[in-house]
Amino acid sequence: MSELDTGAVAEQIAQSDQINEPAATPELGRPRRRKEDARLLTGRTRWTDNLTRPGLLHVVFLRSPMAHARITRVDVSGARGLPGVVAAFSGQDFADEQGSLPCAWPVSEDIVIPDHPPMAVSEVRYVGEAVACVIATDRYKAADALEAIEVDYEPLPAVLDMEEALTDGSPKVHEAGNKAFSTKIVSGDVEAAFRDAPVVIERTFRQQRLIPSAMEPRAVLADTDGDTFTVWTSTQIPHVLRVMLAVVTGIPEHRLRVVAPDVGGGFGSKLQVTAEEVLCLLLARRLGRAVKWTESRSEGNLTVHHGRDQLQRLRLAADADGRLRGLRVDLLADMGAYLMLVTPGVPMLGAAMFNAIYKMDAYEFACTGVFTTKMPTDAYRGAGRPEATFGIERMMDELAAELGVDPLEVRRRNWIRHEEFPYTTIAGLTYDSGNYEAATDKALSMFGYDKLRAEQADRRDRGDPVQLGIGVSTYTEMCGLAPSRLLGESNYGAGGWEHGSIRMLPTGKVEVITGTSPHGQGHVTSWSQIVADSLGVPFEDVTVLHGDTAISHKGMDTYGSRSLVVGGIAVLRACDKVKDKARTLAAHLLECSPDDLEFAAGAFKVRGTDAQRTIQELAYAAFTAHDLPEGVEARLDADATFDPDNYSFPHGTHLCAVEVDTETGMVRIRSYVAVDDVGKVVNPLIVEGQVHGGIAQGVAQALYEEAVYDADGNLLTTTMADYLLPSAADLPTFQLDRTETPATSNPLGVKGVGEAGTIASTPAVVNAVVDALRPSGVRDVEMPCTPERVWRALEGARR
Amino acid sequence: MIPAQFEYVRPDSLAEASQVLAEDEDAKVLAGGQSLLPLLRLRLAYPSKLVDVGRLAELRGVHDRGDHVYIGALTTHDEVMRSEAVNDGCPLVALATAHVADRAIRHRGTFGGSLAHADPAGDLPAVVLALDGVFVARSAGGEREIPAAEFFVDYLENALDAGEILAGVRIPKLGPGWGFHYEKFHRTAQAWAIVGVAAAVRRSNGSIAEARIGLTNMGSTPVRAHAAEAALQGAELGDQVRRACEEAAADTEPPADLHGRPDYRRHLARVLTHRAVRAATGTP
């Protein structure tokens, strides 16, 4: 085989971008191929694990095999003399300097935030917690030496079940007890809503524990020149991390640089301040050398923060015609052993979302966070909102079944009508815009709803061993995590603004610096499109810098579908400032009033004449500074921040048809339609990609994924043979379309799309599975709906 | 992957390979590495030496030998699937091999490695067992034949002695009138079988003259569904066959794991055997 010429391949990919029309066509809405891809696909990447430094050392961690135990002795001396070993340490060796991993979201007054040492010193509280480490000249020697470390544990009882954990006699995870916090939100007269209600439905759903499974495992590289420190890490949040690492380690912020090089996915799992990040930095400080850690997939399954894990008790009251009167939500949320960066905030992100798109008279949300001896949970794609959406969308189907009404009809009777926007919900959020009717109508016609219902009836009549089920999910979500004011009211430890800068280079090219930190989302492409339109420069002339606190000095990073909605707008605002400066300069050079100038296609033109200066000419004029007006700087560059005054609320209708083999319990998705309303679209290809991945992850929760601990608190799903992820071969062709109701909270009218697919799809699939089995008497199947669970549900109903 | 340290040797002859293995009982044969390397990665195996047999041409290739097909141990899954001799002489092997893992793994993993690994969840052991294959082992002492029924000793344990290398397997050809099917039940496309059923069935008019059923992942070794085989003999297509397949899980001790508890696996064995037999006999 001939050598792959990666250069030529990259060139080809770059040129295969067919769209090469003049800049007069708006970039917004254009399906641009991603600028990032040629480099990523040809392996010219900078994953943290690919990076090296002179004299690099490798660290591996010894991890607790016990769910809960006192550490009575750690002896690392056996590792110290082995070949290649530079050092070995136990938690005791870090006790005085390692601080406590931060929790930045104390959601309630009664919250208990236990000390969380990056390396366990006296007690371990989950399998996988680091207890010692070896630093060696290569990873293999370090891993070998790890086996020479001796640790004595005095077992303590594991705490695994949330309900048991809250009983009086339960062993404790932390001295203060197993309750992390409790909150309650009440709106309207809940008692009255339930009193004499003709229909009351009560269900308990379990949100299983999930493992985020980013394609790129985590890796950290820390180095120092004796004065300053640099941490390269596979993170979503270089800016937040820098602040937090400074606080935790005491290294002054101005001497600490954090770089997120290429990052291969996060889904929330890299929205974290990890033990390994802190420890690598401490090791670099202690040893004065560069230290790298790269996790293995199994290590990652144990110690990347997990997602979901809630027990949801829901009660819904309705009138006989299906009109909703009230909803009561009672959650237990498994925190795992510690509160990490936003652990307690995750269920709270669903607090105002269970009511979803529906109108009702009263609403109550209660949540208790519970400690268990498992890996801590934290943000995972959707964070809080998938749980809420699942709960309410399952309940709407149950209500429909109870009333014998079509599930879409029940929803129609309750949803906010398009003419009612803006609408303040029972939970207190103001939805700025939306059109649930339009999205649903479109989805219905694409899906062939009536035909599928007819086929379903036919299969039921025939007693076909393969039954058909149809699932509906008319979701909304709150995203674009921003309004700093609202985040402050919820006691979140940071703001929600975003920062963007524009640098006009002398040759007229444009450098964008963004505070968002893309890890697969394509910001380089989308931001280029925004800037190209705003400044009237070619798409190809724009480059985007990100993910390095030395370059992008300000930012709040990427999570919560916030990047475009907040960060994209910050970039747009910076463009406006550039144009203001350019207008002043153009007016000076053209000897006219700034008001006489009109800006179009990248040039300021004196109205009614041919006299003009292009933005590129003006950039050069600012650079030479030979002839600047009074008070104008020698640059057109500008910075801006943006902090919208509301969240954004994407919505849509997802319809799923499944075939359930009642003999084996196997579920196969036959067709899937998603009509999403994510507002205005910058790049339809990227939006589709986000929706595809999102649906795949939501389907995965419904059918495949589950982190399982055994009765002793050992994680059983440490490999991909046990923790099943679907691949393309397991998923149907998604039929996608959109409606476009612009958001009113930002000038582009965009809403955010990163989480929508995940939030919407899980209930659509489970509703379909239950719909297929309902005639057999099945009312619920716990997630993931594995063949065995489906079969057992049927067996249970047959008895 | 961070395995513990091991030595690596690549002998030029089978004799040399077998000598290395005889001298060091902690040495292991390395074929395609698709089962061995994952064990090393997880530090579940600590071999002192890997004896790479990858260059031993005599272990490779498929030969039609009249009454049987001889498949060299080193033949990759992909080569097996494409082999005319296999497709003509023992089509069940080709059918089942198409279900093994994914394309990339099928290009590296070998027929012999799959069998020597003796994983009851592997797709090929049950197939070779159902077809009464004969294993050919070679060592310094010469050649030895091991019938399939004796080859799979226990979970990940085969009947090869120290110093013995699996050279190949003889798969007896079944005459005309036989139909075949491999029914694999798994949750995702690339996952291992929760249960698999290999069926070879000879039809005679409206009933079954003879059936051989091998079960994947229904015990610590691949097993034959003897009770179902007996019940199928002479069964008329239709209800009688369905009832006979109810015997498929008799005397099995299937494992319990995250993908299924034993009662579910037994249930699956019955359903899947029925499906496999129907497919093998071409009946709906």
Ligand SMILES: Cc1cc2nc3c(=O)[nH]c(=O)nc-3n(C[C@H](O)[C@H](O)[C@H](O)COP(=O)(O)OP(=O)(O)OC[C@H]3O[C@@H](n4cnc5c(N)ncnc54)[C@H](O)[C@@H]3O)c2cc1C
């Ligand atoms: C992700 C993944 C999915 C898979 N899915 C499936 C599946 O669905 N179904 C399935 O059946 N298999 C599956 N496999 C396993 C695959 O079929 C392997 O090819 C096979 O199990 C081992 O063959 P190998 O040549 O790679 O053997 P190796 O890994 O090299 O060796 C396996 C064992 O056999 C021994 N061995 C190998 N050759 C000989 C020989 N000639 N003589 C004596 N001992 C020998 C080795 O010492 C070792 O103990 C999967 C593997 C992977 C990695």
